[in-house]
Amino acid sequence: MEETTATGGTAFDRRRFLGLTAATGAGLVLGSGLVLTAGAPALAAPVPTIHPTSEWGATPAAGAIQMLPQPPTKLFIHHTDSPNSTDYSLQHAYALARSIQNDHIKNRGWVDSGQQFTLTRGAHALEGRHRSLEALRRGDEHVQGAHCYAQNDFAVGIENEGNYMTAAPRAEHYAALVELSAYICAQFGIRAYQIYGHRNFNATDCPGDQLYAMLPRLRADVATRIGGDPTPAAWTTLRAGATGERVRALQYQLRAHGATVIADGSFGPGTESAVRTFQSSVHASVDGEAGPQTWNQLHRQLARGSSGEAVKAVQNQLNAAGIPVGTVDGAFGPATESGVRTFQTRAKFPVDGVVDPRTLARLTA
Known part of the structure; x- marks a missing residue:
């Protein structure tokens, strides 16, 4: 089932971006040219506590959850673009997860929460979309999400509570982000240099200027835990008049x-x-x-x-x-x-x- 967004602002108009979709969508080629193969990191990572959908009171998905038969090759970092709450309790984390799911199903028309995982300012990690924790524990499957246009077949997403345009995440939040990211990368065989911000793919300010500026540090911290080189791809920009x-x-x-x-x-x-x-x-x-x-x-x-x-x-x-x-x-x-x-x-x-x-x-x- 293809998921498309509802237009108009909401309490979780995250990333100030319209038209987000979970589907392969226009411009996405899925055929004999697509091979998803990730190199396994050298080291294992500690298993963080991730609260499943059954624990925080998620409603049933509004449609079929698409389980793809290969692991994701990229990890995307997002922010909710919502107020930076000072309630760091687990109860607040549950309420946040329910609010996101309600918004995504009722206002955006998606089958479930768009992202696979949510991380709160209180450093609580939660399963976002149903079956995401199951896929993560297996390591060889991927739950198709709805967090980045034309990349949802390839990328797993972490939604970070807060707005990080001018503020940085709390130290506790960042430490939990490293732990969760390292575990996701280790389980799926995602290399540290394949950690991205949403803005690396779509016209958006997500995950905020401050959190985006921390991604080199995040890649390095994850690489320290799972091994490998954190240096990302360095693309050459080509424009009109170029030849060769x-x-x-x-x-x-x-x-x-x-x-x-x-x-x-x-x-x-x-x-x-x-x-x-x-x-x-x-x-x-x-x-x-x-x-x-x-x-x-x-x-x-x-x-x-x-x-x-x-x-x-x-x-x-x-x-x-x-x-x-x-x-x-x-x-x-x-x-x-x-x-x-x-x-x-x-x-x-x-x-x-x-x-x-x-x-x-x-x-x-």
Whole structure:
């Protein structure tokens, strides 16, 4: 069942963003080009206390909860954009969870709370959407949420109580966020550098300027607990007038999402129009430039067995980097996997043959 939002402000008009949806939605390609594969962290993480929906009085979901047969590959951090309460009790946490669920079902038309998990200013962690705790404990499934347009098949979300535009989270709240994030990443095999703010994908100020500024620290703190490198992908911004293989890779990525642009390596009016159309379709900032937010939305993790235009982008870039993989045919076979591994070795990245955001960003740098 596809979930779409109701328009208009509410008490939890979180992230000041309209049109949020849990569905794959416009611009999202789900086909042979999609492979969700995460590298398992080296270390386990302590199990935090997470209060299930049955404990805080959740109403039954208004529709079927979609359980996807693969784990998420990203963790998104949100804020509720609501008052910074000084009631840190568990009872307040329960009431907050009920309020969010009521808003999301009755005012937004979703089947349940949009996010999988909620973290309060009192440092209480709660299950948001039904079955999210079940999926987390298993580690090999994902409950489709409704917290970030065009990313809900790939990302698990933590909703942090409060407004963090000018205020920072309480120390206790932040410590609990590290603990919960580390456990989620360890269970699902999400690397620390795949922790994002909502604004990294959609046109929104979520999770607030102060909390967003703390994400590098959060990634580092999570990496300390589960291992790995916390450095996120460093995308190169491309704009009108640019030329070369990086532009061709962008054009292939746009074609993977349905654009009819020609992959000629020239960022002309046709490419700019395709970028704007794509940005609008995924509710990203519409500026006609392919910056980090646009690249984040364009990229779908690729591995052996993937196929399509996005694979051509990888193959073309590997050839341009002096790592010959043969014909640019869009089939991610043994030669392409070997080329990706060679490139990852040179870049001193984890060598797994999977093209995640960091690998593609370095390829196109």
